[in-house]
């Protein structure tokens with residue numbers, strides 16, 4: 001491997017920490033990575049001028065070079081214009097099961113392209129409208145569930161859990177064609193397996209977790225760090241439901257129906273077995289994937305939106321008024337009604353900007369190419385730090401402020417393409433975006449129509465402030481005279497990842513520290529300083545988690 005790969009292109013590079021595993025060693029051992037801070041402070045001016053931060057990720061990702069791209073122009077080049085050179089993502093955990101390995105996220109090249117275009121019609125606006133009818137009952141069930149919950153706790157609820165149960169119910173209904181009678185009931189096999197499937201990977205935080213990063217080939221020869229039992233449970237469940245569906249031919253209007261319909265269409269159009277993309281295996285794998293990809297992300301969006309409304313009663317009042325007006329006009333909470341809520345859409349967008357559920361986009365270079373004078377080689381990784389881009393002053397004035405006006409019809413067009421990427425970018429963006437927005441907005445309309453959301457003593461301190469207070473620590477550290485020592489003290493055992501770094505903005509540095517460092521120790525470091533923490537899922541970034549309750553008070557409006 002050419003360790004001067006980036007320096008030859010006059011791009012600053014981070015020095016590797018360990019010859020084989022690099023910084024991943026630190027990720028596991030949770031040792032301080034002070035040089036990272038110094039490296040980053042050197043990079044900042046470069047980053048500011050070019051919008052690109054690059055480091056030799058020999059240290060992070062085995063011996064593969066990785067680019068960190070924070071500049072919207074380049075993000076557009078890679079995500080859209082030069083997509084043919086960046087079609088794939090790295091596969092963390094290859095699944096050898098012939099069915100499960102067909103999940104979109106595990107596919108590359110032509111196979112991905114074929115499955116993606118076959119699955120896309122499942123999320124067409126017509127199909128979403130049908131699924132919306134199924135979601136409506138889940139929204140009503142959520143309100144019921146919340147009413148029960150507030151009776152027990154003087155109105156104070158952990159909305160994260162509540163929304164988790166709701167998204168589980170929606171997926172059960174819309175992807176698995178089954179209904180959860182009792183939201184999230186623990187002894188129900190579906191819920192039990194779902195929890196296992198969506199829980200922390202037990203291997204995370206142990207040395208085994210770095211294996212797929214450093215020795216990906218071992219994963220291909222049978223080593224597995226994923227708990228497989230729940231995946232097999234869902235695989236078998238879907239197969240049974242599919243058999244039943246085919247036999248009964250009774251249409252429910254869910255994603256499974258849409259996929260079966262697509263399979264039928266391909267059979268009629270293509271004829272030969274070999275031309276059918278939407279096979280039973282592909283359908284089964286996607287159903288499970290929708291579950292994994294859509295559960296935490298959507299619950300996060302809903303959690304942070306509700307939380308933001310608790311902190312901003314004026315914004316809440318405006319959303320509420322709009323909802324009531326549209327309920328009147330459209331005869332209830334439904335697909336047409338939520339689409340008429342323009343301000344709600346702004347609030348959703350701003351939530352996704354300030355709290356993007358996926359903090360990193362990833363691409364793998366599939367063909368050598370030169371973009372803006374930079375040489376990308378086949379096999380290079382490209383990382384796009386979503387949170388960093390969304391928190392950059394260059395694209396958002398006062399980025400730490402929750403301000404839905406940024407997305408008003410008048411101002412929206414001035415947002416730079418490539419600087420708002422909560423659902424990714426280009427042909428490999430989130431296939432479930434419309435689904436997520438529909439399910440999220442439906443439930444939020446039910447929630448806001450039925451309850452007033454209030455801040456209470458249990459509510460974590462303001463999200464905006466949280467960032468600011470963390471930013472203070474960061475700027476103290478960066479301005480400290482003996483920076484090395486100050487940083488050592490500050491960082492404790494934190495290792496640094498670049499996902500949340502942007503420009504010279506120290507405020508952005510810290511969420512990245514907060515989020516992307518080994519979780520246990522960072523929790524510790526910040527909680528000792530009285531700084532509230534979001535739960536951090538190691539390399540995967542911030543995802544809402546039951547370990548960090550977000551409590552608000554709900555007061556019935558009806």
Ligand code: HEM
Nearest residue numbers: 290293294297298301358422423424425428429430432436
């Ligand atoms: C607020 C909720 C959600 C957010 C913020 C979100 C975000 C994302 C992001 C950032 C990506 C990567 C895109 C890229 O690399 O350019 C992605 C991919 C994906 N998402 Fe979502 N997602 C959400 C909900 C959902 C839902 C509900 C589903 C399914 C029903 C879903 C299914 C997928 C799938 C299958 C992919 C992989 C697409 C591919 O590789 O072709 N997501 N999502």
